[in-house]
Amino acid sequence: MESTLLVQSLLLALTTAGLYAAIASGLTLEFGVTGIINFAHGEFVMLGAFLTYFLYEAVGVPPLAGMVLSGLAMTALSWLVFDGFLSRVLKQDEHNQILATIGLSILLINLAMIAWTPDARVMHAPPLLPPLQLGDVIVPGNNLVVLLVGIALYAGMIWFMRHTRQGLLLRLAADDPQLAVLAGVDVTRMFRLSFLIGGLTAGVSGGLVALILYVQPLVGVDLVMRAFAIVALGGLGSIGGALIGAVLLSAAENLTATFVPGGGSWGYGVAFVIIVLVLVVRPTGLFGSERRA
Amino acid sequence: MKTGLTRLLPYVLILLVTLALVWIDKPFWIQLAIGVAITAITALAWDILSRTGQVSLGSAAFFGIGSYTLAIFEPLIGLTLAWVAVVVVCALAATLLGLLTLRLRRMYFAIATLGFALSMQVLVVVFPDWTGGSGGIAPPVLADGDPRWQLGLIGLLLLAAVALSDTLLGLRFRPAFFMIRTKPELAAASGVPVVHMKIFAFIVSGVLIGLAGACYGGLYGYVVPTDVFTTNWSVLPLAIATLGGMDTTIGPLLGAIVLKALEEVARSVIGGTGYQVVYGAVIILFVIGMPQGIVGLLRKAGKLAGRRTATGEKKKERERHA
Numbered sequence: 001m002e003s004t005l006l007v008q009s010l011l012l013a014l015t016t017a018g019l020y021a022a023i024a025s026g027l028t029l030e031f032g033v034t035g036i037i038n039f040a041h042g043e044f045v046m047l048g049a050f051l052t053y054f055l056y057e058a059v060g061v062p063p064l065a066g067m068v069l070s071g072l073a074m075t076a077l078s079w080l081v082f083d084g085f086l087s088r089v090l091k092q093d094e095h096n097q098i099l100a101t102i103g104l105s106i107l108l109i110n111l112a113m114i115a116w117t118p119d120a121r122v123m124h125a126p127p128l129l130p131p132l133q134l135g136d137v138i139v140p141g142n143n144l145v146v147l148l149v150g151i152a153l154y155a156g157m158i159w160f161m162r163h164t165r166q167g168l169l170l171r172l173a174a175d176d177p178q179l180a181v182l183a184g185v186d187v188t189r190m191f192r193l194s195f196l197i198g199g200l201t202a203g204v205s206g207g208l209v210a211l212i213l214y215v216q217p218l219v220g221v222d223l224v225m226r227a228f229a230i231v232a233l234g235g236l237g238s239i240g241g242a243l244i245g246a247v248l249l250s251a252a253e254n255l256t257a258t259f260v261p262g263g264g265s266w267g268y269g270v271a272f273v274i275i276v277l278v279l280v281v282r283p284t285g286l287f288g289s290e291r292r293a
Numbered sequence: 294m295k296t297g298l299t300r301l302l303p304y305v306l307i308l309l310v311t312l313a314l315v316w317i318d319k320p321f322w323i324q325l326a327i328g329v330a331i332t333a334i335t336a337l338a339w340d341i342l343s344r345t346g347q348v349s350l351g352s353a354a355f356f357g358i359g360s361y362t363l364a365i366f367e368p369l370i371g372l373t374l375a376w377v378a379v380v381v382v383c384a385l386a387a388t389l390l391g392l393l394t395l396r397l398r399r400m401y402f403a404i405a406t407l408g409f410a411l412s413m414q415v416l417v418v419v420f421p422d423w424t425g426g427s428g429g430i431a432p433p434v435l436a437d438g439d440p441r442w443q444l445g446l447i448g449l450l451l452l453a454a455v456a457l458s459d460t461l462l463g464l465r466f467r468p469a470f471f472m473i474r475t476k477p478e479l480a481a482a483s484g485v486p487v488v489h490m491k492i493f494a495f496i497v498s499g500v501l502i503g504l505a506g507a508c509y510g511g512l513y514g515y516v517v518p519t520d521v522f523t524t525n526w527s528v529l530p531l532a533i534a535t536l537g538g539m540d541t542t543i544g545p546l547l548g549a550i551v552l553k554a555l556e557e558v559a560r561s562v563i564g565g566t567g568y569q570v571v572y573g574a575v576i577i578l579f580v581i582g583m584p585q586g587i588v589g590l591l592r593k594a595g596k597l598a599g600r601r602t603a604t605g606e607k608k609k610e611r612e613r614h615a
Contacts, residue, residue, distance in 0.1 A: 031400070035400075037404070085580070088580075092584050094399050095348045095535055099535050102528055102532075103574075103577045104577060106569055107574055108573070111570055225411065228407070269419070272408040272409070275404060275405060275408035276393065276409060279394075279401060
């Protein structure tokens with residue numbers, strides 16, 4: 001029985017890891033390129049979740065299509081936000097950079113609360129895939145979708161960074177902005193591009209959130225806090241590290257919830273113990289580099 | 294250098310406003326003033342820490358630790374010693390966090406301090422025998438629940454915070470803090486005890502925030518973890534100090550007044566849910582419009598009025614640091 005519980009717990013951890021990796025990799029890409037931690041990243045996920053939810057409940061758009069639309073909508077919003085004000089913050093002191101995205105986060109959360117009340121909602125869509133039965137262990141269909149789409153997003157991002165010209169330029173702007181300028185790269189365009197990709201992945205991740213979690217204005221906060229832990233584990237700016245961090249974190253969380261008495265109430269406490277421990281041992285994260293620190 | 298008169302201005306204003314409010318005895322204004330004073334103390338404390346280059350998102354940890362320490366120790370060792378315990382525990386927590394985060398730079402520091410604050414909240418929920426868990430805890434009521442005396446006491450703490458901030462902006466500390474913030478290697482090479490100074494700033498900041506938290510808990514004699522450990526108490530000090538003007542004493546004071554006033558307006562217009570939208574809007578407008586805060590704007594206005602030339606200001610600034 002104990003071992004079934006263990007396998008069940010680890011499998012569920014793996015599916016949430018897909019979601020975490022998708023969210024954290026967007027966050028870490030934005031940081032790696034611009035040097036700004038986007039504290040409002042979770043709010044883009046939250047808005048994506050609400051959009052997918054309303055598209056299904058009010059208009060009847062199937063969740064998978066809703067996800068794509070949410071992704072596009074959040075890309076557009078990211079564009080607006082970047083050109084509207086984040087681009088002006090890039091040259092300012094770090095406290096202003098931190099404050100700018102925190103301000104955006106507070107603004108979006110409270111607008112959501114005013115518009116949709118703080119209540120939690122559930123999307124009543126039928127599961128997109130049949131549940132997967134492995135012996136005694138059952139993985140719900142929607143969790144499978146989350147895993148598959150999450151991994152697809154993550155893999156797509158890795159592919160984009162490694163095998164396209166824009167990805168190459170993004171990496172150059174991240175590694176050495178001054179050299180990038182000398183090489184004739186429009187660095188501001190690259191900064192914008194990183195936020196557009198971040199917005200896209202956040203919007204699609206929002207659709208995944210609507211599939212397996214409650215849709216409510218604070219859902220982004222919960223997720224982005226975990227993304228911080230993942231990014232601290234994997235190294236700020238390292239997309240490769242984000243997947244490893246996501247798997248480690250969700251395994252640790254699910255194991256705590258399953259085996260520690262009362263561990264379910266620890267929530268993202270696990271994430272923060274991890275953050276503090278990792279940063280103490282290796283100040284730039286397990287797989288991070290010194291440069292951006 | 295500032296003249297003696299402008300230097301005394303904040304003290305006189307705080308004293309006069311506090312006394313006037315106690316005299317008039319209108320509950321709404323007293324509650325508002327208490328709110329402003331508590332947030333101003335946390336903002337001053339945050340600013341003191343930031344002067345050593347440590348941009349923290351962990352103020353809520355100390356705010357909560359302060360109120361919880363008072364509540365836990367008061368039945369054990371009495372009220373007076375419990376206040377001493379608040380100072381000691383906050384100083385210890387600040388030393389611990391300061392040492393842990395000593396090597397962390399910029400964003401890593403911000404995330405680690407944020408993580409510390411949030412793990413504190415979880416810690417409280419995980420050990421309910423000591424802390425009352427998510428049900429909350431009852432710190433002793435401040436000044437027997439008389440709002441006028443509460444305002445008086447918190448006003449005194451604010452005066453102390455202002456005095457501390459001014460002292461640390463004085464000739465003895467400011468140059469060292471400035472060097473640690475801008476060129477830590479140079480600071481170390483020229484004999485500034487970088488580690489000691491950073492930890493010292495952490496302790497001063499942590500104890501001040503802890504005392505403010507203990508006062509806050511004593512307002513109603515009841516706190517829950519989501520009230521004092523909320524990320525709000527980490528963000529507010531940063532927002533207020535930045536909006537008012539960092540590296541000054543008057544900045545956090547002005548910022549607290551402006552932000553709290555706006556909050557009251559928003560609360561009456563929007564209602565209890567979502568009124569904090571005003572924080573978000575104000576923060577974004579300020580970061581775009583006046584990145585140096587209110588004080589920066591006033592200085593610029595002063596410059597435009599022709600009292601100082603741009604280079605003269607720079608030179609004076611340099612003389613002040615030299």
